[in-house]
Amino acid sequence: MDKAPARPGVALAAVVTVVFVTFLDTTVVSVALGDIRSELSTDVTLLQWVVNAYTVVFAGLMLAGGSLGDRWGRKRVMMVGLVIFCAGSVVSAMASSVALLIAGRAIMGLGAAASEPGTLSVLRHVFPGERSRAKAVGVWAAVSGLALAAGPVLGGVLVDAWGWRSIFWFNLVIGAVALVVALWSVPESADPQPEPFDWAGAVLGATAFGLLVYAATAGQDRGYTSVPVLLMFALGAVAMAAFVAVERRARAPMLDFTYLRLPAVRSALVVAFAVYFGIFSIFFFTALYLQVMQSYSAARTAAVFAPMAGAIVLGSLVAGFWVSRRGARIPLILGCVLGAGGILLTRQALSGTLHDPWLAAAMAVAGFGFGVSVVPLTSAVMSGVPAEHSGMAAAVTNTMRQVGSAFGVAVLGALVSAFLSADLKARMTELGLPTTLQPDAIGAVERGRIPEGVDIGPYLRYLSKVNEVLATGKTAFHHGLDVALLVSAILILAAAAFTALDTERRAAKVN
Template sequence: MRATGAMTAGMAQRPGIALATVTAVLFVTFLDTTVVSVTLGDIQSDLHAGVVSLQWVVNAYTLVFASLMLTAGSLGDRWGRKRVMIAGLAVFAAGSVVSALATGVTMLIVGRAVMGVGAAASEPGTLSVIRHIFPERRERARALGAWAAVSGLALALGPVIGGVLVGAYGWRSVFWFNLAVGVVVLVAALRYVPESADPQPGPVDIAGFISGTVFLASVIYAGISGEEVGYGAVSVVTLFVIGGIALAVFIVAETRARNPMFDFHYLKRPMVRSALIVAFAVYFGIFSIFFFTALYLQEVSGYSGWRTAAVFAPMAVAIIVGALFAGFWVALRGSRTPMITGCVLGAAGILLTRQVLGVTPEFVPLTLSLTLAGLGFGVAVVPLTSAVLSGVPPEHSGMAAAATNTMRQVGAVVGVAALGSLVNSFLNADLVSRLNQLGIPANFQSIVIDAIKTGQVPAGGDSSASAAYGPIVDQVITATYAAFHRGLEVALLVSAIMILLAAVVTAVSARGDRSGYEYET
């Protein structure tokens, strides 16, 4: 029998258990967007991976996650959200095994991509189930507060859990941890998550599926690979052209389709449109914190996995507090003001982090600035999610959830790619200038830059290099770290500006808190 949009009576009486289970699904899929951030130093040393390869270890997951989420959300509406979720969790577990057993960086990237497929299938259903369990806006806002708290907890605990596991058992333990949690969550979802689907599903939007996936995958892939070969390279330009054509086809297909994978009509609503922009900008900023700051602390400041975890732990608490508070705030006042406030706080935290970072950043000021950023992120996530779900009818909640999370993941991928390009540009151009000032011969400069790209420059505080190669190594390492620091400063500034611009767009275009609540009981 086909599942309908309504819950069975038995399941409706246990909304708390169902909520706990879908937030656990969310936790395991979101955790993996940041848990590898503190493993990068060990992976770099063990597999001799360069900066670009390390970015692919992060981006392989988020690229596939973002590219397939719209499709998976639409399929969940048609075939059953629980069914698609369970299949996704099984694929996620398989990818974790591949990653844990990786003998080289290529195998690790493939494993991460498989995990991304599983995450794309399982994650959109979490919001769809909440939309059906809690049809009334105020109850749903509070449930979304819990959902956002868990999503923020997963993002912020990623570096913490990763740091503890790496410090105790090595980087491979992170993926065995993913497998264990994924299996437990899969079993819980089989038992406690109610099935639901569109009661009148149409045919699968094949044209939208193909064109949408090609658009997202080609543009994101081009953005990432452009860092390595240059954005003027024929291959990168070709990918951007393919993406542009695919986008045009997608728009035409969706406006003509009887049952589109994504209905552009909903973008006419100011709050829905603003919320999607905020989703992109906030996650663009979050990953500038998680990826580049964690890498900087370990590679430049010589932080261990344990100490990096300690720096990010208060941020995790702040995200939870902000999200839970925002759930009640949205229930009382709507989405607009909390969304703007969260953006402003998050941007302020990023700017403060930029100020306190140095070759030897002080622990307490850095922790406080990250905590402020986390508070802002937590406050922003709930209203943006509520606005999109409330602006779309319940039978299309899978599409709404997928659209929101696609913008989040695209923001994360674009953030790592674009900001990584900035950091790499300073590691090349600025470093060459500094090496020239030191009088380093040109032939030795190329050796230094190659060593940086393959992860052979010692981490901060490593005295063995000086003993082995002499004082010149100290000068080269200092110049390298200064160039990295300059690139990081620019990257954090760009992140803060992006989030503030999203706040301005929301303030100007979505002038009423009720502008996103057309489909409410």
């Protein structure tokens, strides 16, 4: 069923257009969060779901999307996914409430889960040679990195000019262009001897990822020791255990765990999770802090993020040539070290008085490291898995990316929210605000406005202390962001250490 394209360059252009639109939407919303919060009157937790509704569905269903592509045709599944993605963009653009916006984002995530795995697996068939594929993956990674980093930049321009809804209309236009170009140029391919679809694995995998990430996010509001949250964690763990058990016994598993015995594949997946976990400490929380707590406009936020976008592209292109000649191990480790170092530099730049050039330079270092690491982790997995299972290989790589993103937003969000609430409560108590009035006051700081239905009468005697409370809110948010950036950097460095030790141990056994 495989057909080689007459012009592989055109097919590559079509594929990276699909990559651009699906990865762009992971971060393009970040600079719109302040405007969304203001217009739809929502808090930090629901704002996280505007981001996570996309990434959770994306992560939970991507394995299914990759397996369906291997069986039914990678191009066919990609096209269906793009149509769904465009439909979700329309729902998001027209949303009149945060609930509808979250629903639209979830629909977009479903479309991305179907369309995105096919991009990498198609490259495996268009570029069968190791060196040509590494260069193509370099372009793929450069575009995916560009989309991630350009999200805040492009989003800032759109929001500043036409409001936050314009980012979803823009997604619709790019998605439609990607659909037309891919229909014309991308070859169809599928497993020549397809096995029955692993429905049990699909349901259990989506359930496990969805419940665990939902519980991590919901715990911020309800408390991590509350019965509903603990129950969701428990059910998610059970679903994950059942998923592993089913996949180990399935005739045609959605995720073949035997490939994880390969050190290169295993290390690449660990790095994928850690790097994308850390990326969102910058893409989501730094952008939110600059806009909400430092009153940066969307355009100013975009200017700060622009050097990072360029650095990710440069790092990806450099790594593509490096991997094609020298292999994946060294750039994988070096990319992690640079990325973690850039996060620590960003953390330092955010302390004290902000200077945009210094902050942009620090973020650019992180971006270069991210770009360098993405190519080798992608190449390692795609090279370690047979071509007929390329959809699964692409899906598991991108699943780890999206799971890392979703957990990054959830876990780091919990840290930021916890510090924000704790520091605000302590300061309000010092100022004499009764504990019964504190929850709504904290809600007002988080939302940027007084929550609907709140009687402001009891608060009038404390109006003279409003500025002190707001100043505390800014300091508290920064306290949480500071810890979140540190945790991200440590996790990425731990992934680099794991990669170095795992591959050294394997080499020692071979010798």
